[in-house]
Amino acid sequence: MSANPKIIVLDDDPTGSQTVHSCLLLMRWDVETLQMGLTDASPIFFVLTNTRALPPDQAVATVRSVCQNLKQAIAAVGIQEFLIVSRSDSTLRGHYPIETDAIAEVLGPFDAHFLTPAFFEGGRFTSDSVHYLIVNGIPTPVHQTEFARDSVFGYHHSYLPAYVEEKTQGRIKASEVEQLLLAEVRSGCFDRLMQLQNNQCVVVDAETQADLNQFATDVLAAVSQGKRFLFRSAASLLTALANLPPQHVAPEDMATYTRNGKPGAVLVGSHVKKTTEQLEELLNEPTIVPIEVDVVHLLEESETQRAELLHQVLARVQAVHAELNTPAIFTSRQELTFADIQTRLAFGAAVSRLLMDIVRGLPSDLGFLISKGGITSNDVLSTGLALQSARLLGQILPGVSIVRTPSDHPQFPNLPVVLFPGNVGDRYALVQAYQRLMGEP
Template sequence: MTTKPKIIVLDDDPTGSQTVHSCLLLMHWDIETLKLGLKDDSPIFFVLTNTRALTPEQAAAVTREACHNLKIAIEAEGIEDFLVVSRSDSTLRGHYPVETDVIAAEVGPFDAHFLVPAFFEGGRVTRDSIHYLMIDGTPTPVHETEFARDSVFGYHHSYLPDYVAEKTQGRIQASSVERFVLSDIRQGSLERLRQLSDNQCGVVDGETQADLDKFAADVLATAAQGKRFLFRSAASILTSFANLGPQPVAAAEMAQYVRQGKPGVVVVGSHVKKTTQQLEQLLQEPGIIGIEVEVVDLLDESAAQRGALLSKTLELVQEAHAANKTPVIYTSRQEMVFDNRQTRLEFGAAVSALLMDMVRGLPANLGFLISKGGITSNDVLSSGLALRSARLLGQIIPGCSVVRTPADHPQFPNLPVVLFPGNVGDAKALVTVYQRLSQIQANS
């Protein structure tokens, strides 16, 4: 019997675990922390590098450091069979090929690297090598959506070979990309996978989870025969690789994780249109107190002004919590224009630092925490809660993970934390999550 390879996921924001459960998320990538993931019983673990929030140079440096330590940890633990996944956004935003190039250089060589951006829970499918986003039931080529116009990660192609050529600036030509289309996958890909070599680039279709289950089974069988593969993917292929079965506690029952049935806190950092719609719905709910944080002047504000904004916000949070309400801390929604990318990233870092100071000042007895936005969620785990690792419990709605802090956390032990990506769910999704977690409290 062949052992299953360990699936090592370098995640560029903390939402890639949104289709699996019961595994570790690592917020650090020193050798000892990586060994925790390698030794864990789960076949899969995640290293949250948060590189999507960084410049290309920073992303390369972080990925290089993580991979350097990973190679040492893998050798120390005697692990020969492993797959590496560079998990990124299902709307094609992120540092490709920066991250896959570094991973290949540090823990390669690989026979192939595959782009697998399908994410079914979020309505992203790939057909004939064209990546689509389902909008109101209509498949829309992703280059026609707001995500393709992203000021940091914009692109012009939904046809993945052309996307690869664009992002690699012609180093990998569209005509040289191996296409695994639906008919190929459904017939079986073993023979083609065995033929790949020299880090060949491949792009993979997926319309249903069964498609990726089939492809993943062929990949694992080929890997067991000694082929080495690297993946640049969204979350759905991870479901197929890990093959974990149902999560221990069903989504609708997750209120049982809430501490003492207490009200929680919601922190909203994401600015995408979907988040704003979801926030508007949530603010209309009974039991919710909205607390807007005016962040417009943050780059120019003095330390004293920032301190006053922080203490005022936390005062309002304490008042709401004491009244058995759930405060929703959200950043002001107006669209901001920046002179350049660096200024935008600096502003984002300043906003996040303020929000994390707020997280550190939350009531010690809060029942749960909902973090809205990928980068916000990463910062909540690594900075606000200062976690080394957290155990993933499962999903509370499709694409939306719940983790729990360790029992020995100095401030918030056993706190359930929802990692809610910016662009996941319908208009009522944030309301649904709030209602599910408030169930015990609402019924008491």
């Protein structure tokens, strides 16, 4: 075996490609589309499953469906060597362990599955098996942050072996989790990797990209010796595994992709505190016009009321665009409480449907689109723009990807679309991405 396996990433929201470039993002996973990813020149491709937005049973069914089709596609194109990465959130939210269990069930057996949640561009690192998030310059164990209190994916531990025990409900005890600590990662862990078997759970320290680069070198060497590994990972490991050259167009030159120098549109669905701060800064820009979409009563409203709301928003968008300004379309910001998780997810789905109707109604000569929030961005690609695949151009800011629609897209050909995660960047990051697409220094 060679040490160049195809890296197949099942991404639970569309922002996991935030450290790589020039590869395909697939919004569908029929066998034919997967074959396109497997035979593409890039060493890596992403299947956007969006499972973080789904309830557990649907998430498992989706992952299983992708893997069953992957099994057929891999056999059809005759690929021998591949790595499967279940890409998820660097703040430990998501459907673990049920997604990795489903992958192992269909595509296993694996010798080990690794938790590698480090994402350096976003200030997340792991030391002594404790996962940290840098908050206002201070390394903070993630269980002390807002992300640990997530109403769907909350947790109580930053010490990853304890997190694994909590999430597997004791099936994997903390004492059974293998730990690759920093000293071993840095000195080389190939021999240790070769000893792993029976889908052993392993948590991996990493404080810098160089740590994951060394780990990836050892992983690829072990894979070339026949070891089969599965990863539950944030984005920084993908940089190391794919080992790509620099992207073709530098982040500060991204205005070269803006269509005909025209103004664009900004769509904000994410509700995390960081997004709200970034939106506040964006609204200070002279060429940005705010359009707030009041979604509070969306679940109780009739179809007629919903249609009227959509009509009002789109009329305003067209007027702003005609004046050569950029509409910033955002959902009402107040924090809502729900009777149960099902109601919360139903509300999220209703908001998304409305936002995607807005995307479909955007001016066809739009210069660019910035989508803020992971689930919002997934829906923009798969539903709003109805894409089968998109080519990732690279990053416009650290951790913020930009893709382009195909040249034969019926409504928005060659449209640059920024996929901006909710919790990435400082308070001026959204402004900076906007200014780069506008060609402002």
